[in-house]
Amino acid sequence: MEHLEIRDIQKSFGSNRVLDGVNFSTEKGEFVSLLGPSGSGKSTLFRMIGGISSPSSGDVLLEGNSIKNHPGSVSYTPQTPSLMPWRSILDNVLLGQEISGKKDEEMAAQMLERAGLSGFEQAYPHELSGGMKQRVSFIRSILSPQPLILLDEPFSALDEFTRTDMQKWLLSMWSEHQRSILFVTHNIEEAIFLSDRVIVLSQRPAKVIKEFEIPFERPRKEEILLSEEFLYMKKDIYQEMRSSHASANY
Structure with a gap:
């Protein structure tokens, strides 16, 4: 199938x-x-x-x-990262898991570190470059359950x-x-x-x-x-x- x-x-x-x-x-x-x-x-x-x-x-x-x-x-990621400006980077990547009721902050932090975003967990989207925002958006997709x-x-x-x-x-x-x-x-x-x-x-x-x-x-x-x-x-x-x-x- x-x-x-x-x-x-x-x-x-x-x-x-x-x-x-x-x-x-x-x-x-x-x-x-x-x-x-x-x-x-x-x-x-x-x-x-x-x-x-x-x-x-x-x-x-x-x-x-x-x-x-x-x-x-x-999990659908449009052309623009579509991050929520009022949520921190960590909270943005956890959004899909939050909706499904299965948050894993440790895994999210590890993936942010692998993406070169360690230290930005509590930053907000306006503080990131375009490439950094795209990495955050993709990590959110990877962590979502779909x-x-x-x-x-x-x-x-x-x-x-x-x-x-x-x-x-x-x-x-x-x-x-x-x-x-x-x-x-x-x-x-x-x-x-x-x-x-x-x-x-x-x-x-x-x-x-x-x-x-x-x-x-x-x-x-x-x-x-x-x-x-x-x-x-x-x-x-x-x-x-x-x-x-x-x-x-x-």
Whole structure:
């Protein structure tokens, strides 16, 4: 049984169709990226998986059970960290556990220390940099009880070097905790570097046009970004997206 199954999801806003029969599935413990051009409906799809909005038709299944219109079934991290400004950093990362009634402050403190945030437990979000806030947001997701984490372009606002550091940190945390992650990006290099599999979406109205298995061994090292094999895969995915774009505008 697939961990997550997206079954023929369609979404329209009036006469504007955004998603046109999206189908894919993920396995437990897998890191999967959804890759598509800006405005293709990736974030719209995420809001439906997260139960925040409803599809026009189709279904979202988690371990065989429909979670359509059921917020709280997955851990959803939007593009901005969405930390509560009146809560300390420690209280922010404990929020998901607090809601479920199972707080583990010791584990939270250990994870903050591993993320380089030791000493910031009682600080507030406005005192942190953008990269630090993203780490806090991801730790909150890891500590939440849901089996699937949705990450919606969490590094898009960061500079290139901070972004690479955050990607490596994310992979180290994921490999340790082996949570299922569905990651949205429009950055081909980021999708390849992070993922077990990359699902490519077309221009709006979006549908799945191809899936790519990523063959690189884990743990991933920054050096692969400049390898010939990596650049070939980046070219293949780029050409797939480019041909889709050309067809949509023909």
